[in-house]
Amino acid sequence: MLSWLDYVILIVPLAFVYWMAIYSRRYIRGVVDFLSTGRLCGRYVMSVAGVASGLSIIGVVAYVEVHYKTGFALSFWQSLILPVSVLMGLFGFFHYRYRQTKAMSVGQFLEMRYSRRFRIFAAGLRSISEMLANMIMPAVAARFFIYFLDLPASFSVCGIVFNTFGTLIFVSLVMAISIICISGDLGITITDTLQGLLLYPLLVAFIIFCLVKFSWFEEISPVMSDRAPGENFLNPYDIKALRDFNFFSLALTIFTLFIHRGSWVTGGASRARSPHEQKMAGLLGDWRGALNILFYVLIAVTILTVMNHVNFAQDSKKIRTELSSQVARQIAPTEAIRKELISSVEKIPAHNHIIGKDAPLSEKKNLDTPYLDAARKSLSKAADNQDSALYQQFRTLYHQMMLAVSMRHILPSGMLGLFMLLMIMAMVSTDDSRIYSAASTIAQDVVLPLKKKPFTPRGHMNMIRWVSVGIGVFFFFGSFFMAQLDYINLFVTLMCTMWLGGCGPVMMFGLYSRFGNIWGAWASLLTGMVMGCSGIFLQRKWADIVYPWLAEHNMVESVGKVLTTLSQPLNPYVVWEMNPVKCPINSYEFYFITMIVTLFLYCAVSLLTNIGREKFNLDRMLHRGAYAIDGEVKAKVDWSFKGIISRLVGITPEYTTGDKCIAWGLFLYSIGYKFFIIFVGVVIVNMFIPFNMTGWSNYFLVTHMVIPGIVAVITSVWFTFGGVKDMIRLFRDLKARTEVDILDDGRVEGHVSLADKKAFEAIEKNAEESESK
Numbered sequence: 001m002l003s004w005l006d007y008v009i010l011i012v013p014l015a016f017v018y019w020m021a022i023y024s025r026r027y028i029r030g031v032v033d034f035l036s037t038g039r040l041c042g043r044y045v046m047s048v049a050g051v052a053s054g055l056s057i058i059g060v061v062a063y064v065e066v067h068y069k070t071g072f073a074l075s076f077w078q079s080l081i082l083p084v085s086v087l088m089g090l091f092g093f094f095h096y097r098y099r100q101t102k103a104m105s106v107g108q109f110l111e112m113r114y115s116r117r118f119r120i121f122a123a124g125l126r127s128i129s130e131m132l133a134n135m136i137m138p139a140v141a142a143r144f145f146i147y148f149l150d151l152p153a154s155f156s157v158c159g160i161v162f163n164t165f166g167t168l169i170f171v172s173l174v175m176a177i178s179i180i181c182i183s184g185d186l187g188i189t190i191t192d193t194l195q196g197l198l199l200y201p202l203l204v205a206f207i208i209f210c211l212v213k214f215s216w217f218e219e220i221s222p223v224m225s226d227r228a229p230g231e232n233f234l235n236p237y238d239i240k241a242l243r244d245f246n247f248f249s250l251a252l253t254i255f256t257l258f259i260h261r262g263s264w265v266t267g268g269a270s271r272a273r274s275p276h277e278q279k280m281a282g283l284l285g286d287w288r289g290a291l292n293i294l295f296y297v298l299i300a301v302t303i304l305t306v307m308n309h310v311n312f313a314q315d316s317k318k319i320r321t322e323l324s325s326q327v328a329r330q331i332a333p334t335e336a337i338r339k340e341l342i343s344s345v346e347k348i349p350a351h352n353h354i355i356g357k358d359a360p361l362s363e364k365k366n367l368d369t370p371y372l373d374a375a376r377k378s379l380s381k382a383a384d385n386q387d388s389a390l391y392q393q394f395r396t397l398y399h400q401m402m403l404a405v406s407m408r409h410i411l412p413s414g415m416l417g418l419f420m421l422l423m424i425m426a427m428v429s430t431d432d433s434r435i436y437s438a439a440s441t442i443a444q445d446v447v448l449p450l451k452k453k454p455f456t457p458r459g460h461m462n463m464i465r466w467v468s469v470g471i472g473v474f475f476f477f478g479s480f481f482m483a484q485l486d487y488i489n490l491f492v493t494l495m496c497t498m499w500l501g502g503c504g505p506v507m508m509f510g511l512y513s514r515f516g517n518i519w520g521a522w523a524s525l526l527t528g529m530v531m532g533c534s535g536i537f538l539q540r541k542w543a544d545i546v547y548p549w550l551a552e553h554n555m556v557e558s559v560g561k562v563l564t565t566l567s568q569p570l571n572p573y574v575v576w577e578m579n580p581v582k583c584p585i586n587s588y589e590f591y592f593i594t595m596i597v598t599l600f601l602y603c604a605v606s607l608l609t610n611i612g613r614e615k616f617n618l619d620r621m622l623h624r625g626a627y628a629i630d631g632e633v634k635a636k637v638d639w640s641f642k643g644i645i646s647r648l649v650g651i652t653p654e655y656t657t658g659d660k661c662i663a664w665g666l667f668l669y670s671i672g673y674k675f676f677i678i679f680v681g682v683v684i685v686n687m688f689i690p691f692n693m694t695g696w697s698n699y700f701l702v703t704h705m706v707i708p709g710i711v712a713v714i715t716s717v718w719f720t721f722g723g724v725k726d727m728i729r730l731f732r733d734l735k736a737r738t739e740v741d742i743l744d745d746g747r748v749e750g751h752v753s754l755a756d757k758k759a760f761e762a763i764e765k766n767a768e769e770s771e772s773k
Contacts, residue, residue: 006417010458011422017194017428019188023180027734032463033185035440038307040733041189042269049192049429051719052199055292056430057141057423060299062488064403067300068307069363070245071224071233072700077250079679082670084257094261096597097511098122098362100622106507107445112621113510114518116449118525122503123445125529129499133492134434135478138247140488141427142168142398142479145549147326147404148420169479173472176431180439180468184461188432189271190727195425200716202422203295207709209415210298214305216705218698220712221697223308224301226355230572231305234696237686240572244362244487248573251590259595276654283666284719291712297704303406308367310353315409316348316367324371327397333382341378345371359767372398383471388543388581395581400488431734435475474653480742490587494535497587501594505602511622513606520606524598531597534633535590542583551580556630560584669711 006382028034088094103109106126111119135542142165145151151164214220224233230241239246272278289562299739305320305351306312324345332338353361372395411419448455452617455463502524509516538546561576563585567576576584585593620627652661682699685691691699 003250003413003417005414006420009414009417010421010424011037011656013198014424016072017425017524017691018179019193020194022180024187024190025183028183028186028461031457031460033186034464037186037189037271039271040273040730041277041281042273042726042729043277043280043284044719044726045189045193045730046271046278047284047287048196048719048723048726049189050281050285050287050293051196052425054289054351054427055199055295055426055435056137057144057427058430058488059401060296060423060426061140061144061400062299063296064303065399066245066305066489068399068402071227071231071239072297072704073232073234073236073239073696074245074247074250075240075704076236076679076682077247079675081254084254084674086671087763088257088261093258093506094508097622098262100624101511102623105444105447108511110506111449113516113616114506114521118518118521119448120449122506122525123441125525126499126503127442127446129496129532130434130441131438131474132478132498133495134438135475136356136488136491137427137431137434137479138169138172139165139479141172141431143397143401144404144423147323147401148408148410148423150322150326153329162277166476166480169476169771172427173433173435173476175332175428176435177468177472179428179432180436181465181484183527184464185271185436188436190730192429192433193723194769195429195728196648198423200291200720202418204713204716205415206422207294207298207419207712209411210302212292213410214302216701217310218306219311220301221701222355223305224700225693225697226308226360231362234693234700235691236696237690241363243575244588247463248565248570252588252592253403254597255592256500259508260500262507263500263503273295277390280659280662283662285710287666287719290708294705294708294712297708299403302410304405305455306406308353308361308412310351310355313350313352316407317348318403319409320368320371321345321348323398323402324375327394327401328375328378330397331393332379332737333386333390337378337381340381341375344374344378348374367522368398380492386544388547392543392581423656435468435471438471439464442467442471487587493591494587497535497591497594498532499531499590500528501532502526502598502602504595505599509602513617515610516602517610517613517616519605519609522601524602527601528594528598531590531594535587535594538585539583539587539590541583546583547580593601596769608648675705 009569027038029038095482098109103112105574107123110122145168146164153165154161156162156168180192183190198639227233228241230237230238251692270283291316307316325342328345330336334340351367353367359365375394375398376391379394380387382390407419408416437668447463447467505516505524506521510521547556550559556578563576563578567574574589578584619625649659657662676698682691
C-alpha cells in the first residue's frame with residue numbers, strides 16, 4: 001500500500017498542474033487562443049508536451065502485453081519502415097498535392113473532391129471510429145489502478161454503494177475534460193508541457209532503478225534467450241512460429257504507409273508561432289521519443305525477468321496468484337467457481353525452471369500455462385456455454401494487468417508514489433489530447449457544415465466544450481460496457497478498420513486519379529464500415545455466439561477446413577485454425593482483407609460509373625495550369641546528389657546554424673546509424689558470420705539500451721532547458737498581447753494580434769471562394 005510519502009509525491013505535483021490550467025484561463029482572448037494556443041508556441045514547448053501526450057497507460061500496458069509474449073526480435077526488421085518513410089517524404093507523397101488543394105481540413109478536401117454529404121458522413125465515421133478505438137483508454141487505466149492498488153470491486157459512502165471501476169473511469173474523464181473546458185488547447189499545451197518536464201526525471205529514476213536491480217548478463221539475457229525454436233525473443237532470423245505479431249504484420253505496416261498516408265491528416269491549425277517552428281518541432285519529435293521508448297523496453301524486460309527467472313520464483317508466484325485471484329473476483333459468474341479458481345491457483349507451487357537445463361519456454365507451454373489451465377478448468381463449469389467467453393476474458397485481463405500487479409510487488413515505498421504519479425500524468429495528458437482531437441474533428445467537419453449561421457467566438461468555444469463533454473459521456477459508457485477481449489493493439493486496429501478499411505482509396509485516388517468519383521467513394525467507405533463492424537462482431541462474439549452456432553449446426557469441421565485451405569499459402573505467418581475461444585482470423589488479417597476489397601471496389605465502381613461521363617478536373621482542384629492562383633509556379637526540383645541530400649535533410653534558407661545541426665544530427669542518427677549501420681550492416685555480416693545468441697544479446701544491449709540511454713540522457717537535459725526557456729517566452733508573449741474583448745455578436749474589440757488577424761482573413765477568404773464556387 002501507499003505510504004504518506006507516496007501520497008505527498010502524488011498530490012503536490014498534480015495540484016500544481018491543475019492550478020496552472022486554471023491560471024492559464026486568463027490568457028484566453030479569442031478562438032485562436034482556445035483552439036491553437038494563440039499560435040505562440042516554440043519548438044521545445046511542443047516537443048516536451050509531446051513527451052507527455054505520447055506516454056500513456058494504455059501504451060505501456062499494450063507494449064508489455066505484446067513483448068511479454070513475442071519478445072523484441074521483430075523490431076530488427078521494423079528498420080525496413082524507415083527508408084520507405086524517408087522516400088515518401090522526399091517525393092512529398094500525398095502531402096504536396098494535399099497542400100495544392102488549399103483545403104483547411106480533410107472534410108473540406110472531401111467536399112471539394114466528392115460532395116458535401118460525403119464530407120459529413122466521412123467525418124462522422126472517422127470520428128466514431130477514432131472514439132471507439134480510444135474509448136478503452138479510461139477502462140484500461142481504471143483497471144490498472146484497481147490492480148495496482150488492490151482496490152475492492154465496490155465501496156460505500158454514506159450507505160450508497162459505488163462501483164470502483166465505474167468511479168475511476170468517471171474520475172479519469174473528469175480530470176481530462178476539466179482541462180479542456182477550463183482553457184482549451186492553451187490549457188492542454190501548458191499542462192502537458194509541465195507534465196513533460198516532470199516526466200523526464202521520473203523516467204530517468206525508473207530506468208536507473210531497473211538497471212540497478214537486474215543484471216543483464218546473469219538474469220535478463222538468459223530469460224530472453226530461453227525460447228523454443230521459431231519463437232526467439234532476440235534472434236530476428238528465428239521468429240517464423242510467432243503468431244499475431246510477425247512478418248505479416250510488418251508487411252501490413254509497410255502497405256498501410258502508402259495507402260493510408262493521408263487518412264489521419266489533420267487540418268491546418270497549429271500551435272507554432274511560425275511554420276519553421278512547427279517543422280523544427282517535428283524534427284525534435286524523433287529525438288523526444290528516445291526516453292519513452294527506453295522506458296517501455298525496460299519495463300517490458302523487467303516484467304519478463306521477474307516472471308521467468310528462478311531468482312525471482314517466489315515473487316512471481318505471489319504475482320501470479322494475486323493476479324489470478326483478482327481476475328477471478330472480477331469475472332467468475334458464481335461464488336463457487338470463484339473460490340474453486342482461487343484455491344486452484346494457490347495450490348500451484350513456485351516454479352523451479354532452470355534456464356539451459358529445462359526445456360525452453362514457448363507460447364503454448366510456459367510458466368503461466370498452469371495458471372491459465374486452472375482457470376480454464378474452473379470456468380468450464382459455467383452455465384449457458386459461457387466458459388469459452390469467460391476464459392478468453394480471463395486470459396486477456398491476466399496478461400494486461402500483469403504489469404500493474406508486478407510493479408506493486410517490485411517497487412519500494414517512495415518509488416510506488418513516483419510510479420503512481422507517472423501513470424496518472426500519462427493518463428491525463430493522453431486522455432485530454434485524444435478527447436480534444438475528436439472534439440475538434442466533429443466541430444470542424446460535422447457541426448460547422450450543418451450550421452447555417454456562424455458561431456460567435458464565445459459560442460464557438462462553448463460548442464467545443466459541449467462536444468468534449470459529449471465525447472466523455474461516450475467514452476464512459478463505452479469503457480464501462482464494452483469488454484476488450486484481445487491484444488490492445490489488435491483491438492484498436494479492429495475499431496479503426498471502420499474508417500481505415502475504406503478511406504485509403506478515397507483519400508489516395510482522390511488526389512492521384514481522375515477516374516475516381518463519388519460512387520466509388522461511397523462503395524469503398526460503406527463496404528469498409530460494414531466489414532469493420534462484421535469483424536468487431538466476430539471477434540467479440542466468437543466464443544459465446546459464433547462458435548456455439550457453428551457447433552450446433554455441425555459446421556465446425558467444414559468451416560475449419562475452408563479456413564485452413566485459404567491460409568495455407570501464407571503459412572506459417574498466417575494460420576487460420578478453428579478455435580473455440582478465439583476467432584481464427586485476427587484483427588490485422590481482417591484489416592488487410594477489408595483494405596483489399598475496398599481498393600478493388602473503389603476502382604471497379606468508379607470505372608464502371610464513369611463510362612460516357614467526363615472525368616474529374618484534377619487540375620482545377622490542385623490549382624494547376626490554367627487554374628493556378630496567386631501566381632504560384634511549381635519550383636524545379638534539383639535532382640543532383642547535393643539537391644537530393646538537401647531535400648532528405650530538409651534544410652531551407654531560414655535554418656540557423658543550430659537548426660542545421662539538429663537536422664543533420666537527426667539524419668545521421670536515423671539513416672546513417674539506425675538503418676545503414678545497425679540494420680544493413682548487421683544483415684550483411686550475418687550473411688557470412690551468423691550471430692549466435694550471445695551475439696544477438698550483445699546487439700540488443702547496445703542498440704536498445706546503451707545507445708538509446710545515452711541519447712535519452714542528452715535529450716532529457718537538452719529538452720528540459722529548452723522547454724523551460726520556451727515556456728517562459730510563451731507566458732511573456734501571452735502577457736504582451738493587447739487585451740481583446742469578445743462580444744456576443746461576434747465582433748472583436750481592441751487590437752487583434754497578427755496571428756488572429758491572418759487566421760480571420762484566411763477563414764473569410766475561404767468562405768468567399770466556397771460561395772463563388
